[in-house]
Amino acid sequence: xxxxxxxxxxxxxxxxxxxxxxxxxxxxxxxxxxxxxxxxxxxxxxxxxxxxxxxxxxxxxxxxxxxxxxxxxxxxxxxxxxxxxxxxxxxxxxxxxxxxxxxxxxxxxxxxxxxxxxxxxxxxxxxxxxxxxxxxxxxxxxxxxxxxxxxxxxxxxxxxxxxxxxxxxxxxxxxxxxxxxxxxxxxxxxxxxxxxxxxxxxxxxxxxxxxxxxxxxxx
Numbered sequence: 001x002x003x004x005x006x007x008x009x010x011x012x013x014x015x016x017x018x019x020x021x022x023x024x025x026x027x028x029x030x031x032x033x034x035x036x037x038x039x040x041x042x043x044x045x046x047x048x049x050x051x052x053x054x055x056x057x058x059x060x061x062x063x064x065x066x067x068x069x070x071x072x073x074x075x076x077x078x079x080x081x082x083x084x085x086x087x088x089x090x091x092x093x094x095x096x097x098x099x100x101x102x103x104x105x106x107x108x109x110x111x112x113x114x115x116x117x118x119x120x121x122x123x124x125x126x127x128x129x130x131x132x133x134x135x136x137x138x139x140x141x142x143x144x145x146x147x148x149x150x151x152x153x154x155x156x157x158x159x160x161x162x163x164x165x166x167x168x169x170x171x172x173x174x175x176x177x178x179x180x181x182x183x184x185x186x187x188x189x190x191x192x193x194x195x196x197x198x199x200x201x202x203x204x205x206x207x208x209x210x211x212x213x214x215x216x217x218x219x
Contacts, residue, residue: 002117003027003044007037007051007060008079017050020106034058041067042181045157048113049076051096053087061087061094068095071177075116079104127163129202135163142201154179154190155197162198162207162217171214 004021008014009032018028029044031037033056049067051060058066064076078091078099091099097119098112126143127135134143140156142149151159161178162170172191179194180186195215199207208216 002047003029004048004050005029005031005037005040005044005046007031007034007049007055007063009033009052009055017104017106017109021110024110032056034060034063037063038066041072042183045178045181046074048116049074051076051078053078053080053091061091064091064096065094071173075119077109077112077116133201135159137163149201151197151201155194155201158194159198159201162215166217169210169214169216174214 002025004026006014006017006021006028008017008030011032014030014032018030021028029040029046031040035057037051037055038058049064051064053060060078060080064078067074076096076098078096079102080087080091080099081102088099097116100109100112127137129135129142132144135141136143137160140160142151142156142159157179158175161174165174175191175194176186179191195207198217202217206218208218210216
C-alpha cells in the first residue's frame with residue numbers, strides 16, 4: 001500500500017481527501033501545519049507528498065525545500081489557491097512535481113497521482129521477477145507461485161528500490177536513504193545482509209556489484 005503524507009490545515013477538506021484516497025487504496029497521514037509535517041516525515045517513509053502551500057508555522061514551499069535540501073526526492077503535488085505564476089514558479093524551483101488549483105477535482109487528483117507514480121517508475125501492477133516470483137507494487141510483497149514469502153520489510157524496500165531503478169546503478173547512499181530514516185543508525189553489515197537476501201531470492205547473477213559505485217539489478 002502506498003503511503004501519502006498530506007499537509008492541509010483545512011480539517012474538513014483534509015478529511016475529505018483522506019476518505020477519498022483511502023477508498024482508492026492509499027494509506028494517508030495528515031499534518032495540519034509545517035512543523036507537524038516534518039515530524040511525521042522524520043518518523044515515517046512516504047511514497048508521495050500532497051502539500052497545501054498556505055499552512056501555519058512553516059508553509060508548504062519551505063517544507064518541501066527543507067526535504068529536498070536533505071536529499072529527499074519523494075514525488076510531490078501542491079494543492080494551492082494561488083493563481084500567480086511567481087508562486088507556482090517558486091514551487092517548481094523548490095522541487096514540486098505537479099500542482100492542482102483549489103477547488104480540487106478529486107478525479108483529476110487521482111489521475112495526476114497515477115501519472116506521477118508512472119513517471120517515477122512506480123507501477124500499479126505486479127512485476128514478474130522470474131517464472132515463479134512476482135512483486136506486488138501496491139502491497140509491497142513478493143509472491144512465489146501465488147504464496148507470500150513474508151520477506152523482511154527492509155529486504156522488500158531494497159527490492160523495490162532496485163525495481164524502481166532497474167537498468168540503472170543504485171548507490172549506497174540511495175540504499176541508506178530508502179531503508180533508514182534521517183538520523184537513524186545503519187551499518188555496512190546490514191546493507192550486505194540485505195543485498196545477499198536479494199541475491200538468494202533472484203540468483204547471484206541478478207545483481208551486479210559496480211565496485212566503488214553501487215549495484216545494478218538485471219531481471
